[in-house]
Amino acid sequence: MVNSKSSTAKKAKSTKAKPKSxxxxxxxxxxxxxxxxxSALAILxxxxxxxxxxxxxxxxxxxxxxxxxxxxxxxxxVGIEALNxxxxxxARSVRWIKRQMGxxxxxxxxxxxxxxxxxLSALILKKLKQDCSAEHGQIRDxxxxxxxxxxxxxxxxxxxxxxxxxxxVIGIVNEPVAAALYYATTQQVRGKVLVYDLxxxxxxxxxxxxxxxxxxxxxxxxxxALGGIDFDREILQLLEKSYKEKYNAELxxxxxxxxxxxxxxxxxxxxxSRRSVAKKMLYGPAGNMxxxxxxxxxxxxxxxLLSRIDILLEVALEEAKxxxxxxxxxxxxxxxxxxxxxxxxxxEMFGHKPEKTVNVDECVALGASLHAGLTMLSQNADxxxxxxxxxLKDVKLKDVCxxxxxxxxxxxxxxxxxxxxxxxxxxxxxxxLPCQETQMFYTMSEGQTELxxxxxxxxxxxxxxxxxxxxxKFKLPPNRPTKCxxxxxxxxxxxxRMHCSFEDLQSGRTLELNFCLDxxxxxxxxxxxxxxxxxxxVKVE
Amino acid sequence: MLVPAAAILLxxxxxxxxxxPQLAEFCxxxxxxxNFMRTKLPARKPDPGILNxxxxxxxxxxxxIPADVFGIELYxxxxxxxxxxxxxxxxxxxxxxxxxxxxxxxxxxxxxxxxKNSLIFCYRADLGWISKADRTLFDWTPIAQILCKHxxxxxxxxxxxxxxxxxLSRDNGKEISSxxxxxxxxxxxxxxxxxxxxxxxxxxxxxxLAFALGAVDDKLYDCEVEIIKQWARRNIxxxxxxxxxxxxxxxxxEKTIRFFQKGNKVxxxxxxRQIVRTVPVAERYDILELCLHVTKASGAVSPEETTLLKKxxxxxxxxxxxxxxxxxxxxxxxxxxxxxNEVVLGITEEMTKEQARQHLNKEYRKWNARVTNTDPEIQLxxxxxxxxxxxxxxxxx
Numbered sequence: 001m002v003n004s005k006s007s008t009a010k011k012a013k014s015t016k017a018k019p020k021s022x023x024x025x026x027x028x029x030x031x032x033x034x035x036x037x038x039s040a041l042a043i044l045x046x047x048x049x050x051x052x053x054x055x056x057x058x059x060x061x062x063x064x065x066x067x068x069x070x071x072x073x074x075x076x077x078v079g080i081e082a083l084n085x086x087x088x089x090x091a092r093s094v095r096w097i098k099r100q101m102g103x104x105x106x107x108x109x110x111x112x113x114x115x116x117x118x119x120l121s122a123l124i125l126k127k128l129k130q131d132c133s134a135e136h137g138q139i140r141d142x143x144x145x146x147x148x149x150x151x152x153x154x155x156x157x158x159x160x161x162x163x164x165x166x167x168x169v170i171g172i173v174n175e176p177v178a179a180a181l182y183y184a185t186t187q188q189v190r191g192k193v194l195v196y197d198l199x200x201x202x203x204x205x206x207x208x209x210x211x212x213x214x215x216x217x218x219x220x221x222x223x224x225a226l227g228g229i230d231f232d233r234e235i236l237q238l239l240e241k242s243y244k245e246k247y248n249a250e251l252x253x254x255x256x257x258x259x260x261x262x263x264x265x266x267x268x269x270x271x272x273s274r275r276s277v278a279k280k281m282l283y284g285p286a287g288n289m290x291x292x293x294x295x296x297x298x299x300x301x302x303x304x305l306l307s308r309i310d311i312l313l314e315v316a317l318e319e320a321k322x323x324x325x326x327x328x329x330x331x332x333x334x335x336x337x338x339x340x341x342x343x344x345x346x347x348e349m350f351g352h353k354p355e356k357t358v359n360v361d362e363c364v365a366l367g368a369s370l371h372a373g374l375t376m377l378s379q380n381a382d383x384x385x386x387x388x389x390x391x392l393k394d395v396k397l398k399d400v401c402x403x404x405x406x407x408x409x410x411x412x413x414x415x416x417x418x419x420x421x422x423x424x425x426x427x428x429x430x431x432x433l434p435c436q437e438t439q440m441f442y443t444m445s446e447g448q449t450e451l452x453x454x455x456x457x458x459x460x461x462x463x464x465x466x467x468x469x470x471x472x473k474f475k476l477p478p479n480r481p482t483k484c485x486x487x488x489x490x491x492x493x494x495x496x497r498m499h500c501s502f503e504d505l506q507s508g509r510t511l512e513l514n515f516c517l518d519x520x521x522x523x524x525x526x527x528x529x530x531x532x533x534x535x536x537x538v539k540v541e
Numbered sequence: 542m543l544v545p546a547a548a549i550l551l552x553x554x555x556x557x558x559x560x561x562p563q564l565a566e567f568c569x570x571x572x573x574x575x576n577f578m579r580t581k582l583p584a585r586k587p588d589p590g591i592l593n594x595x596x597x598x599x600x601x602x603x604x605x606i607p608a609d610v611f612g613i614e615l616y617x618x619x620x621x622x623x624x625x626x627x628x629x630x631x632x633x634x635x636x637x638x639x640x641x642x643x644x645x646x647x648x649x650x651x652x653x654x655x656x657k658n659s660l661i662f663c664y665r666a667d668l669g670w671i672s673k674a675d676r677t678l679f680d681w682t683p684i685a686q687i688l689c690k691h692x693x694x695x696x697x698x699x700x701x702x703x704x705x706x707x708x709l710s711r712d713n714g715k716e717i718s719s720x721x722x723x724x725x726x727x728x729x730x731x732x733x734x735x736x737x738x739x740x741x742x743x744x745x746x747x748x749x750l751a752f753a754l755g756a757v758d759d760k761l762y763d764c765e766v767e768i769i770k771q772w773a774r775r776n777i778x779x780x781x782x783x784x785x786x787x788x789x790x791x792x793x794x795e796k797t798i799r800f801f802q803k804g805n806k807v808x809x810x811x812x813x814r815q816i817v818r819t820v821p822v823a824e825r826y827d828i829l830e831l832c833l834h835v836t837k838a839s840g841a842v843s844p845e846e847t848t849l850l851k852k853x854x855x856x857x858x859x860x861x862x863x864x865x866x867x868x869x870x871x872x873x874x875x876x877x878x879x880x881x882n883e884v885v886l887g888i889t890e891e892m893t894k895e896q897a898r899q900h901l902n903k904e905y906r907k908w909n910a911r912v913t914n915t916d917p918e919i920q921l922x923x924x925x926x927x928x929x930x931x932x933x934x935x936x937x938x
């Protein structure tokens with residue numbers, strides 16, 4: 001969402017949370033882990049301690065699966081029931097929707113409606129909110145966690161999903177940071193900490209400096225498509241290969257077969273974390289067979305994926321200017337870290353066993369609720385119950401810029417001597433927050449009366465490879481020579497608000513742009529409002 | 542005593558040449574004598590009753606790099622009608638080496654010093670009010686300095702340059718007076734006429750190179766030919782009527798196709814050397830871009846094409862990393878029939894294991910940032926690259 005103003009316009013609104021009555025406070029502060037395969041919600045209790053809120057089925061984790069009833073698309077199942085119903089009609093189920101977040105081309109057609117990834121995620125969030133409200137009363141304020149590598153488009157999509165679900169999303173937190181927050185407040189963690197977050201669909205590694213309850217993030221790296229579901233796919237390929245070798249036929253004859261064997265593959269993966277061999281019966285169109293998948297076979301199959309993880313670990317360590325021996329603690333987050341090979345490999349790499357004293361499936365949601373408490377304290381300390389405030393008073397978190405931000409310009413290429421269009425980074429990734437950087441640019445032609453300013457997000461100098469998050473026209477005075485200086489300043493504050501200013505030094509004219517992840521931002525307000533109203537009429541079970 | 546008639550005739554002839562040096566051109570006098578007359582004869586004293594100009598060439602040091610400067614000076618009288626006029630100065634420069642045949646204007650690299658809507662150099666400055674009383678400059682007076690690095694001359698080499706200084710009335714833009722001077726200047730930079738000719742010639746060579754690449758695997762596909770044809774039509778201008786020129790071009794291309802289809806080869810290295818001699822690096826990248834599109838056209842990049850592309854990069858003396866960035870955009874990694882680590886991943890034979898690993902880490906970071914791009918083709922390319930990098934990296938651990 002972008003607020004822009006010229007040098008004479010008013011300031012952007014502040015984003016104070018609305019005041020609530022004292023009675024509602026304890027029910028208000030929640031953290032949500034909206035995962036690729038499972039989601040969880042945690043609430044801060046009266047003394048600021050986070051606890052997981054079980055869903056209506058009594059489960060602490062809710063499968064991130066949506067199933068549209070066969071007879072009435074307005075009846076939507078979310079969670080274990082949706083997961084179990086999947087095999088009946090795959091076309092009416094949605095899974096792993098987190099991988100589509102931010103993809104405007106993705107839709108799932110159910111009857112006459114095209115559901116977007118944001119709307120589908122909103123259904124999952126609605127289910128979590130509903131189940132929590134049944135136990136604890138009205139839920140409004142929430143922090144939702146996202147992978148560290150999520151760009152602004154995906155973060156905003158997540159916030160929009162929260163708003164559509166009727167939540168007041170007061171912030172977004174990186175999953176490794178949320179997990180580290182929980183670890184640091186519940187365990188003895190000190191020194192250089194590496195959070196290794198390998199979940200169902202994404203992998204993040206975050207390196208931070210922890211001194212008691214003070215956490216300074218150093219850097220983050222992540223892979224958007226590396227997680228448990230990719231390991232499951234490798235097992236599924238092993239099953240298909242075994243079947244083909246025996247029967248010279250395909251194991252999977254339909255989408256329902258695929259859905260069934262995806263679950264079997266996941267089951268095999270989990271078994272292999274406990275045992276050295278997993279046995280399954282395959283019921284295929286050409287016949288049945290018993291298959292044995294050994295731990296060695298599995299490890300061999302996932303080795304290219306583990307190579308990718310290793311590269312990211314090295315890249316993160318390089319960015320942090322650290323060696324593996326500099327890391328004092330490795331914290332495991334995400335169910336996929338249960339794979340023995342991963343734990344063994346980490347021990348070999350860092351020289352000590354990784355930390356796994358907390359529940360790897362729940363620590364993100366628990367940490368997200370702590371982050372929600374911290375956010376409320378920084379924005380509206382008066383509205384936070386004393387117990388929670390006391391519990392969080394010593395916790396300090398210093399975050400970094402998750403991505404590089406820049407602008408498009410036309411420098412002269414040193415090699416060819418010609419002007420080229422390029423992305424120039426102004427705020428570098430991993431710069432500690434709050435941060436501010438300024439660079440000078442110049443107009444290109446004589447009599448130039450307009451400048452097209454584009455805010456970009458990405459690490460490339462090639463404009464094709466960066467996200468253009470906003471473009472505006474900046475009017476300049478007429479009849480001026482070329483090379484008039486334009487001062488460009490980008491700043492990013494601790495509340496994930498970005499401010500960009502473009503100042504024409506000669507005339508004093510300024511264009512200011514504010515980006516906020518505040519749900520009260522002005523762009524697409526009508527669109528979200530309509531979709532929120534639509535979702536409110538939808539029944540989620 | 543009789544004065545030898547031949548001597549008188551010779552003397553008259555030489556006197557004529559001194560007074561009217563331009564006649565030497567018509568007389569087809571040897572260049573040596575022309576030069577001698579231009580540089581060795583003493584300058585005539587200027588007439589103070591008219592406006593005169595001269596150019597003094599000096600050197601300026603800019604960031605330790607010497608640069609030529611034309612210092613323009615005026616001497617004489619500006620005819621002022623009425624009590625006073627508001628005058629502006631205008632300076633233009635031409636190459637008159639091929640005098641009376643083809644004077645060519647000098648171009649300006651600075652927009653402010655150009656004629657409107659053109660590249661032609663035209664320096665303008667306000668001179669202010671000039672009254673009848675102070676219209677005469679009794680001494681050579683510097684009025685402008687022009688940095689030669691901002692000028693683009695039409696030709697390279699030792700040239701005869703003409704500078705025209707005009708005094709214009711600001712009120713109606715009419716010329717009140719002007720002065721012209723000519724001088725020798727050694728232009729060491731590429732002339733724009735030379736460049737244009739070179740670029741035209743190079744385009745023909747580019748087509749030959751593109752055909753050579755297309756035919757390197759002994760298969761010249763129609764789709765490859767079509768890419769080259771389209772490029773040639775867009776880039777090669779033949780003189781004459783457009784329809785006839787187009788027919789001519791098509792005939793030339795057909796002839797080239799038949800040449801390669803018969804299995805003939807060209808010396809690509811020689812062609813590249815010629816290209817490097819004649820055009821700057823920007824044009825060479827354009828040629829490589831054409832070659833990449835030709836390679837892509839068939840849907841698969843053969844090992845022979847990959848090898849030749851690598852060689853072309855070296856022969857054309859371009860940066861390998863930059864070429865790889867171009868190739869990444871044009872050719873999906875899945876099209877490569879063999880994985881050439883240098884072309885696809887940038888790993889050279891000279892790299893140590895550690896260097897190769899670090900390079901792959903850098904590549905991984907680059908493609909990992911691209912994998913969430915909104916363009917599905919870029920996403921796919923990024924996914925493939927990440928997979929490839931992870932696979933290749935195991936060789937270096």
